[in-house]
Amino acid sequence: MLSVADAEHLIFAAVHPLTDSEGVRLPEATGRILATAVRSQLDFPHWDNSAMDGYAVRFEDVAAASGETPVSLQVIENIAAGTPPQHTLKLGQAARIFTGAMVPPGADTIVIQEATRRDGDRVDVLQPPKACGEFVRHRGRFYQAGTPLLNAGIRLQAAEIAVLAAAQCNVVKVIRKPRVAILSTGSELVAPNQPLKPGQIVDSNQYALAAFLHQLDIEALRLGIVPDTPQSLRQTIREALQWGDVVISTGGVSVGDYDYIEGILQDLGGEIQVQSVAIKPGKPLTMARFPKLRSLYFGLPGNPVSALVTAWRFVQPALLKLSGLSHGWHPQFVEATTELALPAAPSRETYIWGQVAIRDGQFHFNCAGGSFSSGNLVNLAQTNACAVIPVGSPGIAAGERLSVLLLQS
Ligand code: AMP
Numbered sequence: 351m352l353s354v355a356d357a358e359h360l361i362f363a364a365v366h367p368l369t370d371s372e373g374v375r376l377p378e379a380t381g382r383i384l385a386t387a388v389r390s391q392l393d394f395p396h397w398d399n400s401a402m403d404g405y406a407v408r409f410e411d412v413a414a415a416s417g418e419t420p421v422s423l424q425v426i427e428n429i430a431a432g433t434p435p436q437h438t439l440k441l442g443q444a445a446r447i448f449t450g451a452m453v454p455p456g457a458d459t460i461v462i463q464e465a466t467r468r469d470g471d472r473v474d475v476l477q478p479p480k481a482c483g484e485f486v487r488h489r490g491r492f493y494q495a496g497t498p499l500l501n502a503g504i505r506l507q508a509a510e511i512a513v514l515a516a517a518q519c520n521v522v523k524v525i526r527k528p529r530v531a532i533l534s535t536g537s538e539l540v541a542p543n544q545p546l547k548p549g550q551i552v553d554s555n556q557y558a559l560a561a562f563l564h565q566l567d568i569e570a571l572r573l574g575i576v577p578d579t580p581q582s583l584r585q586t587i588r589e590a591l592q593w594g595d596v597v598i599s600t601g602g603v604s605v606g607d608y609d610y611i612e613g614i615l616q617d618l619g620g621e622i623q624v625q626s627v628a629i630k631p632g633k634p635l636t637m638a639r640f641p642k643l644r645s646l647y648f649g650l651p652g653n654p655v656s657a658l659v660t661a662w663r664f665v666q667p668a669l670l671k672l673s674g675l676s677h678g679w680h681p682q683f684v685e686a687t688t689e690l691a692l693p694a695a696p697s698r699e700t701y702i703w704g705q706v707a708i709r710d711g712q713f714h715f716n717c718a719g720g721s722f723s724s725g726n727l728v729n730l731a732q733t734n735a736c737a738v739i740p741v742g743s744p745g746i747a748a749g750e751r752l753s754v755l756l757l758q759s
């Protein structure tokens with residue numbers, strides 16, 4: 351049995367980030383991962399412009415201005431944002447200017463309008479600027495044309511979309527979305543819209559995994575319920591591996607008489623890397639590589655809680671790495687104070703699901719109510735974190751601090 355850390359190491363090592371890219375129009379690029387660095391041919395700002403409403407001046411004219419000895423300048427033009435200046439400023443002259451407007455040639459400093467008194471076509475400067483260049487946003491101060499503006503491997507959210515729009519990047523090269531096929535194994539399973547006969551249960555895992563993939567913005571192929579017969583499992587898994595970068599199944603990976611998955615994976619040329627992990631819930635976790643097909647297989651345990659906890663702990667970071675994110679794909683742990691005492695399992699890293707909240711700037715963890723059984727999916731609802739109790743810990747007392755895995759919100 352592998353430790354959680356060893357299993358994680360093997361899983362991450364087996365994941366090779368996708369590199370194939372596609373062009374998408376900017377409005378459709380939200381949430382996608384940038385495939386190549388973006389450069390702009392424009393400096394930012396594109397030209398010297400004013401940071402304030404006021405007057406463009408020559409510093410040497412106004413350096414000694416004061417309330418007692420104001421400097422009177424001739425106002426030669428009005429420069430609004432969006433219209434270029436018409437004149438070059440000479441000694442003794444000023445131009446009325448507004449925020450964002452181009453600084454005219456000859457001017458080097460902006461005097462804010464609060465430091466002036468207007469009198470017809472003249473303006474009195476009543477306070478000197480602090481320095482030459484005050485309130486001028488110089489061309490290229492924020493970014494120089496040709497250098498990388500955005501790096502490859504970042505997720506495009508509102509801020510990055512703003513940068514791309516400003517750089518007039520109308521079509522963006524993004525990494526294609528990973529393709530993940532999901533299937534539920536178990537002859538006892540029925541779809542939620544089917545009547546339940548004695549002994550049957552609803553295939554909730556398929557829905558949980560589809561939602562999980564949707565939240566990660568990953569393309570999913572739902573292959574439905576596959577009964578526990580070697581022929582049907584083999585056929586479905588073979589097709590799934592051809593289509594998907596990743597295949598995720600639930601059930602059939604324990605040591606029961608109807609647990610066929612591992613044998614089938616080996617038959618199909620899979621290299622089993624992970625077979626069972628010292629984690630609770632989720633011990634019978636399987637991961638296999640298919641180097642020829644360039645695909646990966648995750649066989650998650652059938653218990654709904656085990657399936658989701660192992661998906662959060664191992665599959666989520668693996669899929670984020672696969673999707674091409676250059677950083678930020680590792681699982682995220684924070685330190686939190688537990689409100690209640692938490693039990694430990696003797697020789698397995700224990701994950702207790704519940705909710706984390708920030709109060710007074712600190713993380714606090716509240717375990718879910720009800721019975722902690724991997725067969726109980728009911729108290730999973732509203733989970734946003736799992737407390738992690740290390741192997742060998744006798745359990746955690748109320749008020750102690752411990753590591754908590756943050757889940758996607
Ligand atoms: P298995 O890992 O196949 O031995 O399944 C373990 C337990 O999880 C059994 O009680 C199954 O009935 C249940 N189970 C398996 N697959 C699913 C599923 N897709 N949805 C809900 N429960 C499942």
Ligand code: MG
Nearest residue numbers: 536601602652
């Ligand atoms: Mg089963």
